[in-house]
Amino acid sequence: MVDTCSLIQVPSQGRKFTWTNNRRRGHVSAVLNRSFCNEAWISYFQECHQFVLQRVASDHAPILVVSEGSERPKNCPFRFQRFWTDHEDYLNAVQSSWENDIPGSPMMVMAQKLKRLKVFLRSWAKENFSNFNLEMMEAKKCMEEIQTVIDRDGISDSIYAKEADAKTKYLKALQNYEKLWAEKSRSRWRDQGDRCSKFFHILVKIRRMKNSIKSLRTVDGTLISEYVAGYYEHFHKEWDRGRLDGIPSDSEIKSAVWDLDPDSAPGPDGFPRAFYKSCWDIISSDVCKAIRWFSRTGYMPYGINNNFLILVSARISVLLNGGPVGYFGVEKGLRQGDPISPMLFIIAEEVLCRGLSELLAKNSIKALSGPRGAIIPTHILFADYVFIFSNASIRLGVSALLGKPLSILEVFWCRPDFSWIKLNVDGCSLGNPGNSGAGGVFRNHRGLVVGSFKKFLGVHTNYYTEFTALMEGILKAKELQVDALWIEMDSVAMVVALQSKSIPWFVLQDWLSVKDYLNSINWKITHCFREANCIADFLAKAVAKSRNSDVNISFPPHIRSEIAHDAESRPRFRFI
Template identity: 25%
Template sequence: MIAILEPFSDNSHMNMFKSMLAMDYATSNNNGKIWLFWTNDISCKVLEVDEQQVTCELSHVEAPSTYINTFVYAKCKEYLRRPLWDRLLHFADNINTTPWCTVGDFNVITDIDEKLGGIPYNMRKSLEFIRVIEACGLMDLGFNGPKFTWSNQRDINFRIWKRLDRAMVNDRWLQDMPHTSITHLPSVGSDHCPLLMEMSARTEDHIKYFKFLNFWADQPSFLTTVTDCWSRHIDGNPMWVFHQKLKRVASTLSTWSKTQFGDVYATVRDYEDRVKSAEESLIHDNTEENRTALHEIDAEYIKFMKYEDSILRQKSQLQWFREGDGNTKYFHALIRGRRRKLFIHKILNDKDEWIQGDEHIAEAACMHFQNIFTGEDKHIDEVPMNCIPRIVTQEQNDSLKAIPTIEELKEVVFSMNPNSAAGPDGMNGCFFQKCWSIIKHDLLAVIQAFFNGQMMPKYFSHACLVLLPKVKNPNKLSEYRPISVWV
C-alpha cells in the first residue's frame, strides 16, 4: 500500500499514477492532498475522510485480522490542526480493541531535539499535540535512518531540519504486531523523506519464564509459603543447594499465585462487571442485604485493582510512579513499547550492509562475535610488566581477599533497588529483602564458597554479580570492598 501526501496534482491524474505504480485501487481525501493506492492483496474499507486525514480498515490476505490506519496530512497553522486532533481523540475512544496506527505528516514536532537550525523552537507550540498523543495512548514507533524527515532546502546558513513525519500506534497494535518498523528513506525530489512501514509476522514460540511479583510479599501467607519450601533439605555444595532452592521456590510461588489470585487482569474485569450488577440491584431494591453485598464486592474490586496497579508499576519500571498515578492505557502502551525495543528488525554487518530476517540476523551476529573472539596464538612478553609500579599494598590485598561477613552481605542486599529488573532466575531485589531472614544463611554460604575458590558447576546458567558498595573516596583502592551476590 502506498500513501502520497500533497501530490501537487489534481485527482484527474490519480488513475494514471495508479497504473504507473502497478496498483489495483486508488482513493483520495476531499481536497486531494492524500492519495492512497493498494493492491488486491489488501482489503481496504474507507471509514472516514476529511481535509487532514483518511482512516481505513485494512486486512491482508495472509493475515485476515483487521487493523485501522489513519493517514495524516496536517495543516501548517496550529489552530487549523485542532479538527484533526478532535478526530484522533474520537478514534481513540471508539477503537480500543482494534489495532490502530496513525502515520503521516503532522507538521509539528514533540521535542526540541527534533529540530536543527533556525531560531530556538518554542515548545508551547507542541503542547496540544503532546496532550493528544497521551490522551489517545499512542506510542511512537521510532525509526531507522536519518533523524529528520523535512528540510526547507535553503542555503546552508538558513537551512532547517525537522522531524515532522512519524507513525504512532495504540496498545493493541503493539500487542498484535510488535515487529512493526519505520525506516526514513532518502529524500529525492522532495523536501520530505518517504516513510517505509514494514509489518513482519513472526511466530511467537518463546517460553514464559517465572518472574517474582512484588505484591506477593505483602500477602499474609507469603513468608510461610517460602519458609516451608526453603526449609526442605537438599544435598550438595552451597551453590547447587541455593540454585535448587530458588527453582523450587519459583515453582511453589507460581502454583500458590494461581491458587490465591488467578489471572489478576481477568479478575479485575470480572469484579468490574459484578460491581455494576450490584449497583443496579441496589438501585432497584434498596435493602441492607444488597448494600452489604455491594460493599463486599467493592472491597474485593479495590483489592485486585491494587494488585493490577502493582504489576503495571513493576512492569513499566517507572521510579517516579506514585499512588494515584495509574493510567492503564498509558502504562500498557509503555510496557509494550519497552518490549518492542527488544526486537531486532535489521542489523548492519561488517560490510555496511543491512541484514533483515531472523535467520540472517542470527548468522551475521554469530560471525561478528566469532571474528572478535578468534585471535592468533602469540607470545606475550611479560618483561615490560616489571616496569609498572606496585600500588596495592599487602594490607589492601588482604582486605580485598577477606571472606565477606553476614553484616556486609546484608548491607549489599538491602542497598539493592527492590523494583529492579529480575535476573534470569526471576527473583528481584524485593524477594531477597523480604525473605532475608529465610535465605540469609544459604546466601552467605554461596558467597563464602565463591570467595574460597569453589567454581560454579557446569549446569549453572546464572552468574555471580559483584557489587561494590558506595565509597567516599573512589581513588582509594582500600575503600573498595567487593561483595558477590547470587541473582
C-alpha cells in the same frame, strides 16, 4: 500539541532527513516529517516503525509506516512478582519448598534450591492468583449490578453488605492489576494516569517497541543470537577481574543484601532483591554458606547464576527480545553496570563529603549564609549529581566586603593537545523564536583553522538552535574524519545534556547517527565563557542574518585578528 494529544513518535529507519530544498548553493536538509501514534495504535501494532524512502518528485521523502512482528522466544525466563509476597500463604509456600535438603557444595545447594523454588512458585501462583484483568472486570461488573439494584429497589442491610463486599473485591483486584503492570513497566511513578494502569500500559508497550531487535546479522552470516552472545562474552573477557579475598560475616552479607534496591530488575534467575529480603529468615543460612564458600574457594560452578551480586561475581546470559541466549562468565574489570560499581560510587561520594566537611572546618571554603538558626548545607547529593554550595570569594581572592568593585577575570582560548582538533560551536536565534543559525570552527594544536561551517536552520528557539548546532558540529567532525575531538561551547545546558546523555527528542535521530562515531574516537566536551567562543558566535549570528549556509568560510579581517589572538594565547577579559 504532541504532549496534549498524548502522541508517541514512531521509531524511524532508513534515510536520515525527510526534506531538502534541492539547492546547489545554500543546501538545507532537515527532519520535517515524522510519524506519531497514540496508545491504542501501539496496542494493535506493537512492532511498528517508519521507513524514510527515496525522494523522487517532491522535496519531501515519502514515509512508510509498517508493522513487522518479531518472533517471540519460547524460553521466556521465570519472573518473580513482588505482589506474591503480600499473600498470606507466601512464606509457608517458600518454607515448604526450601526446607527439603539437597546434597552438594553450598553454592550448588543454593542454586538447586532456587531452581526447585521457581518450579514450585509457578504452580503456586497459578493456583492463588487468577487472571487479574478478568478478575478486575468481573468484580467491576458485579459491583455495577448491585448498584443498579440499589438504584431501582432501594437499599437494605443485605444489599448494603453485598455492595461493601463487591467494592472490597474490586479494589483488591485493581491493586493487584496495578502492581503487575507497574513491575512490567519498571517505572516507580505512581501519580500518572487513571489509577496508573493506563500509564503503565503505555510505558510497557513503548519500551517493548523500542527494545525489540528486528534484524541483525554479521558479514559472515552468523545468526543474531550467536552474534549477540559472542559479542558480550568477548566484551566481558577483555581483562581479568579483581578478586575479593575477604570472607564476609553473616552480618556483612545481610547488610549488603539490605542495601540492594528491592525495586531493581531481577537477574537471569528471575528473583529480584525483594525476594531475598522477604524470605531472609528462611534462606539466610544457605545464602551465607554459599557466599562464604565462594570467598574461600574462588570457584563458581558453571551454569550457576546468582542474585547476591554485591559479593559474588556474576555469570551472564543475554536476553534477546525477552529470551535468554548465551551463557558466560565475567572476566573484566569494573565499569558501569558491574554489580560492585554502586558500592565504589558510594565510597567515592563518602570521601568527597568528608573532604568538603574538612575544608569547611579549616575555613578553606566558606558556606553560604542563611536565616538565623538554620542549618545551611555545604553540599547535597542527588543520584549521581553533587551540588556544592559555597561562597567563591576565598577561591578567587576577592574580598567579600560589601561595596567592593567587581573583579576582572582573564579568559583564554586553550589550544588542544597535539593530534587533537578543537571544535568551538554555537547557535543563535534572533528573536527566540526567530531566524536561527549554527556556526562552528575547527582548530588544531597551533590554533590554525582546519575547517568551519555556518548553517541556516530556519525559525527556531535558542534551545533548539543550540542543540542542533552541536549535532551539526559533530557531523562535520565526522566528515573531516577527526579521531580526537574536543568540543567547547558557552552553553552550560548543552554541555551537561551531552555529558549526561539527556538528549531531547527533536535531535534524537541526529544523536543516534553520530553516537557510533563518538564511541569510536577520543572525544570530550567542556564549557567555556562566551569571550572564548567569539568565532563560533560570529558565524552563528552571521548565518542567522544572511540565511546563506556555507563551509570553509573566508573570514573578514577582524575575525582573522581574533583567530590570531587565540593562537597567541592572549587573554580576553570578563567582569564578574
